[in-house]
Amino acid sequence: MSLKRTPLFAAHQRLGGKLIEFGGWEMPVQYSSIVDEHLCVRRASGIFDISHMGEVFVTGPAAEGFLNETLTNDVRKLAVGQGQYSQMCREDGGTVDDLYVYRIAPMEFLLIINASRIEVDVPWLQERICGSSHRSGVFFEDASSRLGAVAIQGPRVVQFIADVFQGPSQAGTAVGSVLDLKKNEIGLWKSLSGTSGPMGPIWVARTGYTGEDGFEVVAPGDMIETIWNQCLDLGHVGCLQPCGLGARDTLRTEVCYPLYGHELDEATSPIEAGLGIFVVFDKGGFVGRSVLLDQKTNGPRKRLAAFRMTDKSPPPRPGYAVISGDQPVGTVVSGTQSPSLNQGIGLAYVPPTLAQPGTVIGVEIRGRRFAAEVVKKPIYRKP
Amino acid sequence: MSSQVPSDLRYAKSHEWVRVANGIATVGITDHAQHELTDVVFVELPAVGRVVKASEACAVVESVKTASDIYAPVSGEILAVNKAVSDNPALVNTAPFADGWFVQVKLSNPGELDQLLTPEAYRAQIGA
Numbered sequence: 001m002s003l004k005r006t007p008l009f010a011a012h013q014r015l016g017g018k019l020i021e022f023g024g025w026e027m028p029v030q031y032s033s034i035v036d037e038h039l040c041v042r043r044a045s046g047i048f049d050i051s052h053m054g055e056v057f058v059t060g061p062a063a064e065g066f067l068n069e070t071l072t073n074d075v076r077k078l079a080v081g082q083g084q085y086s087q088m089c090r091e092d093g094g095t096v097d098d099l100y101v102y103r104i105a106p107m108e109f110l111l112i113i114n115a116s117r118i119e120v121d122v123p124w125l126q127e128r129i130c131g132s133s134h135r136s137g138v139f140f141e142d143a144s145s146r147l148g149a150v151a152i153q154g155p156r157v158v159q160f161i162a163d164v165f166q167g168p169s170q171a172g173t174a175v176g177s178v179l180d181l182k183k184n185e186i187g188l189w190k191s192l193s194g195t196s197g198p199m200g201p202i203w204v205a206r207t208g209y210t211g212e213d214g215f216e217v218v219a220p221g222d223m224i225e226t227i228w229n230q231c232l233d234l235g236h237v238g239c240l241q242p243c244g245l246g247a248r249d250t251l252r253t254e255v256c257y258p259l260y261g262h263e264l265d266e267a268t269s270p271i272e273a274g275l276g277i278f279v280v281f282d283k284g285g286f287v288g289r290s291v292l293l294d295q296k297t298n299g300p301r302k303r304l305a306a307f308r309m310t311d312k313s314p315p316p317r318p319g320y321a322v323i324s325g326d327q328p329v330g331t332v333v334s335g336t337q338s339p340s341l342n343q344g345i346g347l348a349y350v351p352p353t354l355a356q357p358g359t360v361i362g363v364e365i366r367g368r369r370f371a372a373e374v375v376k377k378p379i380y381r382k383p
Numbered sequence: 384m385s386s387q388v389p390s391d392l393r394y395a396k397s398h399e400w401v402r403v404a405n406g407i408a409t410v411g412i413t414d415h416a417q418h419e420l421t422d423v424v425f426v427e428l429p430a431v432g433r434v435v436k437a438s439e440a441c442a443v444v445e446s447v448k449t450a451s452d453i454y455a456p457v458s459g460e461i462l463a464v465n466k467a468v469s470d471n472p473a474l475v476n477t478a479p480f481a482d483g484w485f486v487q488v489k490l491s492n493p494g495e496l497d498q499l500l501t502p503e504a505y506r507a508q509i510g511a
Contacts, residue, residue, distance in 0.1 A: 033422045314443070337447050366443070
């Protein structure tokens with residue numbers, strides 16, 4: 001099967017991006033180097049193509065009720081223009097996907113789902129709607145193929161983002177400037193600096209996947225390259241660099257944000273992943289509730305622990321065994337050399353008794369054991 | 384950016400270089416290879432005294448993203464390893480043909496050198 005390409009494919013080639021396969025997409029892993037791009041996001045700013053991610057609209061008078069029965073978080077908490085992180089679980093508590101849900105109008109929700117899960121999530125949601133008492137009041141659109149997205153992240157994004165998305169928002173959260181959006185708020189812009197006339201809807205949210213301040217932008221695919229180029233043109237004041245999936249992965253690992261397929265999968269629950277604050281039990285019934293409540297009450301059988309290598313060692317990698325005593329007790333699911341800390345870091349599933357910060361564990365790398373320490377999440381905190 | 388391919392070295396298809404003097408081969412990875420890896424963060428070297436065969440994995444180089452085996456281009460005993468590169472793996476990126484060398488091998492079969500690529504052939508392989 002041929003790989004899918006985003007609207008920025010030609011731009012990545014022109015910028016010298018090194019392209020790799022990710023979740024069925026041909027995406028840039030890096031332009032200059034992962035460490036260089038990573039540190040640029042921590043110290044200045046970076047822009048990422050995230051057009052591979054999926055966008056789904058769930059709308060209608062029963063959309064809120066439907067989503068609250070399907071997702072773990074409570075969408076009733078969302079005012080218009082607010083977003084929240086959530087999981088979508090199976091009855092057995094396994095995770096179908098993790099996603100962001102925004103209320104963009106009183107009865108309209110935008111879900112941002114993982115690229116690798118679009119083909120699972122879309123039929124999952126459609127079947128749930130068909131089987132729901134709400135079905136006559138819920139409308140569904142998979143807009144993944146017509147929408148693209150970019151993320152602009154880092155402490156210096158605030159120096160130029162209002163030059164790209166000018167003036168007040170047109171919908172969502174009402175703000176006079178994009179800089180007035182608070183964390184998890186989303187607003188609509190209909191024009192872009194450097195272009196004439198109104199454009200399609202550009203949703204701008206103050207969210208991200210790096211642990212830095214920043215924005216994520218969802219817009220029609222044919223506008224994405226214009227947005228990307230405007231950011232790169234105007235972002236010089238923020239030393240903006242294009243960044244690939246490699247830096248995206250090291251940045252999110254340092255702050256312990258889960259990546260579907262690593263920390264989460266159909267055999268792993270959000271409780272096990274340490275994401276219990278996004279599972280709301282007092283909102284009524286939802287898919288997976290009884291298993292998740294049992295895990296929360298009685299404790300899960302495995303827990304996600306963050307760790308740092310304590311001696312000089314090769315970087316930990318997904319799949320490496322975690323050792324305690326002489327026994328393999330768990331598995332690394334994410335691991336890398338932290339560019340910020342210049343040390344091996346990772347996330348691993350271990351028995352709950354070994355998940356406490358301060359616990360000494362070992363990681364087996366090519367037949368040798370290297371010492372590591374369980375640490376509090378996030379592994380990296382801004383100084 | 385085009386990669387350097389020094390004219391006085393021999394090359395393996397798997398991107399190692401060999402410099403021979405007095406029956407001893409110094410081995411490292413090429414400029415092209417370090418460009419592809421970027422950000423080398425760890426180098427694991429073999430024990431001195433180990434006898435390796437040509438094409439046998441004898442070291443590991445790790446970038447932020449991946450771990451890659453380094454293959455011995457020639458057979459023989461490992462006479463020395465470059466401690467400087469295991470202390471400072473970035474040398475592989477900054478000086479791949481000099482301070483970033485990996486191991487020295489006492490050639491047990493000097494005829495193997497003829498099997499290695501000439502600079503011209505290696506340039507053709509990487510499109511330099």
